[in-house]
Amino acid sequence: MTNRICRSPRTNRSLKPLTVAVRVAGIALLLLTLSHRAGAAVADQKKPAAAQPQPCTFSDAAFDTTTDVRALDEYRDAIAQLLKQEKFTELDCIADAARAGKTKFPGGSWKLHYIYLALGEPRPGHPTEEDWQQHMQLMDRWGQSNPHSVTQPIAQAESYIGYAWSARGNGYADSVSDSGWKLYGERIAKAKAILDAGADLAKKCPEWYIAMHEVAQGQSWGAELDAALIQQAIAFEPTYQYFYQVHAAYLLPKWTGEDGDTSRFAEDSANHVGGDAGDILYFQIAGEIVCHCQEPEFNHFSWPRLQKGFAALEKDRGVSLLVVNRFAEMATVFQDWVAADAAFKRLGDGWSEDIWGTEAYYKQIRDTAAQVAPLQLRARADQKEEQDNMLTPAGAAYRKQIEPKLTSFEQACLKDATGALQKSDLFLKIGKDGSVENAETMKPPDAFTVCVMRALYLSYTQKQTPFAAPPQPSYWLLVEVDPATLAASTK
Numbered sequence: 001m002t003n004r005i006c007r008s009p010r011t012n013r014s015l016k017p018l019t020v021a022v023r024v025a026g027i028a029l030l031l032l033t034l035s036h037r038a039g040a041a042v043a044d045q046k047k048p049a050a051a052q053p054q055p056c057t058f059s060d061a062a063f064d065t066t067t068d069v070r071a072l073d074e075y076r077d078a079i080a081q082l083l084k085q086e087k088f089t090e091l092d093c094i095a096d097a098a099r100a101g102k103t104k105f106p107g108g109s110w111k112l113h114y115i116y117l118a119l120g121e122p123r124p125g126h127p128t129e130e131d132w133q134q135h136m137q138l139m140d141r142w143g144q145s146n147p148h149s150v151t152q153p154i155a156q157a158e159s160y161i162g163y164a165w166s167a168r169g170n171g172y173a174d175s176v177s178d179s180g181w182k183l184y185g186e187r188i189a190k191a192k193a194i195l196d197a198g199a200d201l202a203k204k205c206p207e208w209y210i211a212m213h214e215v216a217q218g219q220s221w222g223a224e225l226d227a228a229l230i231q232q233a234i235a236f237e238p239t240y241q242y243f244y245q246v247h248a249a250y251l252l253p254k255w256t257g258e259d260g261d262t263s264r265f266a267e268d269s270a271n272h273v274g275g276d277a278g279d280i281l282y283f284q285i286a287g288e289i290v291c292h293c294q295e296p297e298f299n300h301f302s303w304p305r306l307q308k309g310f311a312a313l314e315k316d317r318g319v320s321l322l323v324v325n326r327f328a329e330m331a332t333v334f335q336d337w338v339a340a341d342a343a344f345k346r347l348g349d350g351w352s353e354d355i356w357g358t359e360a361y362y363k364q365i366r367d368t369a370a371q372v373a374p375l376q377l378r379a380r381a382d383q384k385e386e387q388d389n390m391l392t393p394a395g396a397a398y399r400k401q402i403e404p405k406l407t408s409f410e411q412a413c414l415k416d417a418t419g420a421l422q423k424s425d426l427f428l429k430i431g432k433d434g435s436v437e438n439a440e441t442m443k444p445p446d447a448f449t450v451c452v453m454r455a456l457y458l459s460y461t462q463k464q465t466p467f468a469a470p471p472q473p474s475y476w477l478l479v480e481v482d483p484a485t486l487a488a489s490t491k
Contacts, residue, residue, distance in 0.1 A: 056093040058082065065105045069321040069350045072105065072114055079118035083135075088142045088149075091119075095151040099205060102239070107320020108284070108313055113242055115151070116207045120158035132163050150205055153198040157211045160191035164218060188218040202232075206240040209233035213246050223256040241281060244269050245288035252289070252297055262289060263300035270305075276312040283309025287326045290333055291355075303334045325352040332365055338380070340365075341373035379440065386427055386476035394471045399479060401468050402428070406452075406479060408466075409459075410486050413451035423482035424449045428456070432473035434465035448483045 063075040082091055097103070098111040105111060122131040139156040146152065164187035167180050176184075192215045195201075195208065202208045209229060216226045230247040233240070248265050251257035270282035283306050290298045310327045324343055331340035344366040356362035389395035424445060429438035436456040441449060459466055470477075 056090060056097055058090055058094050060111065063105070065107050065109070065320040065322060066318065067321070069325065069347075069352050072109060072322065073124075075105075075111075076114055076118035077124050079115050080123035083119060083138055083142070086138065086141065086145075088145045088152075091115075091142070092146055092149050092151055099150070104317065105320065106318030107323040108241070108280070108317040109320070109322075110240065110242070112205075112207065113210075113240075116155055116158060116210070119151075119155035121162040127166065129166075132166055135159060136163065150201060153194050154201060154205060154207050154211050157191040157194040158207075158214065160187045160194065161211065161214045161218060164188045164191070184218070188215060191215055192219070202236070206233065206237040206243070209236070210242055210246060213243075213250070217250060217255070223251060226250055226256070238273075241284040244281060244285050248285045249288055252295070259297070260300050262297045266301065270309075276316060279305060279309035280313045280316065281309075282306065283313055286330065287323075290326070290330050298330075298333060303330075303336065306330055307339065321347065321350045322352055322354075325350075325355045329355050332369065337369045337372040337376045341369040344369050379442075382427065382429070382440075382476050383442075386478050389471075389475065389477055392471075395477060398468075398471055398475070399477050402430075402477065403479060405467055406481075407486065409452050409455045410481060410483065412455060413448055414483055414486055416451065417448045417483055421448060421483040422446055423480055423484065426452070426479050426481050428477055428479060430467055430470045430475045430477065431465075432469060434467040434469050435463070436460050436466070437474060449481055452481055 058078075060075060063071040063078075065071040068074070079091070079094070082094075095112060095115050098115060103111045105114075121127060122135040127135070136156075136159060139152065139159055142149065142152045143156065164184045167183035167187065168176055169180060191211065195212050195215065198208070202212075209232065212229060213226060213233075216229060226247060230243050233243040237243075244266070248262045249255070251261040251265055253259055253261075266282055266285040269285065270278040272278070273281050282301075286298065286301045286306055286309075289295055289301070306327075310323070310330075313323065324346055328340050328343035328347065331337070331343060347366075351359065351362040351366075356365070390399065424441055424443060426449070427438075427440045427442075428436060431437045436459055439453045439456045441453070445453065
């Protein structure tokens with residue numbers, strides 16, 4: 001996945017608007033006439049057969065995302081090392097092969113995208129100004145060494161974008177100095193100039209659009225122009241998930257969108273693709289939004305569909321420990337501790353620092369899941385029993401007997417109720433003698449509901465039997481607690 005929006009040094013704060021001339025680079029279409037094709041074909045017949053390109057000497061076999069959660073980081077470090085060693089021909093070979101083959105790591109991450117992530121900034125660690133200058137000099141030497149490289153101009157443009165963020169810093173917009181903004185604007189403009197000059201690369205490499213999107217964000221083009229750019233990108237390579245991810249992140253309210261825009265874009269995109277591939281894309285987009293910085297937009301995503309997308313991703317594209325980490329993170333945000341516990345058991349010690357931050361935090365959440373999952377699993381079984389009971393004639397009749405007698409508990413609580421009155425569902429477990437053995441609610445209860453549950457609990461401790469005997473012992477049923485309706489009826 002791309003650098004996380006809630007953690008990326010390029011995108012984790014609001015931007016100060018820049019005065020720029022905005023335009024989307026036009027993409028010229030090169031058309032060959034039929035006569036030219038015929039002439040070229042004749043000429044080719046007279047030429048000796050071209051030598052077959054030699055395979056790259058670099059092997060990525062050691063980077064196994066199935067068993068090593070840091071495999072992608074290690075792969076990026078290895079690619080960055082080739083740049084430092086000025087092995088430009090090898091870099092072009094590796095990127096050209098990844099681009100032509102559309103090769104991916106287990107879990108669905110494109111090798112091409114991670115090559116560019118490796119080349120877009122000095123690695124590893126936190127680069128200094130000296131590191132950046134050396135990095136940009138390497139980019140210049142690469143361009144001089146191979147002026148026909150497809151990869152170098154895009155990597156150089158993304159490097160200027162990273163260099164721009166280095167000048168800007170990671171603070172809020174009002175904390176950036178005037179000189180910082182000046183350098184930021186100049187370097188973003190330089191990146192755009194490189195991409196404009198290599199606009200024909202947009203017909204060759206999907207990452208050109210990712211780089212141009214970062215320019216669009218850095219120059220505050222706005223959602224409409226960015227959407228047009230992303231649609232061109234999707235038309236070129238509809239399976240490059242990073243197009244969808246960067247645009248979904250750009251639609252967050254902290255950038256250009258409104259509440260719900262990102263989740264709607266994810267749903268529309270997934271529905272357009274359809275099937276398992278659509279569910280996979282939905283999961284991949286959400287993976288760019290979820291984080292423990294409590295991004296509110298993620299709550300608009302559908303947890304059942306995310307689960308389907310995760311299962312389809314593993315079935316279609318293999319297992320990745322990083323993806324399992326991401327799924328565990330999503331499960332904890334949705335408080336599905338059963339799913340989270342299963343994911344944590346698969347991970348063991350294979351936790352991702354990018355997702356959990358520290359091992360202590362990872363273990364805290366993992367242990368919470370292990371403790372809560374059995375309780376949640378039992379609660380789900382109880383809910384299933386309740387649902388089955390309510391589908392029977394005896395269950396429906398028994399609930400009608402219960403509801404009038406429950407009113408006495410509600411009326412006592414209504415006297416002290418303050419604030420907005422909201423209805424909620426109560427799951428009641430009735431003992432064989434009509435006592436209330438348990439009362440639960442699946443949503444955070446308000447003060448009124450808490451009062452009703454407390455009153456029911458007290459009746460049990462006092463060995464009261466407020467209800468008739470149920471159709472069978474320890475009988476679960478669902479009742480609705482609606483203080484607003486009750487209040488209206490008593491006036």
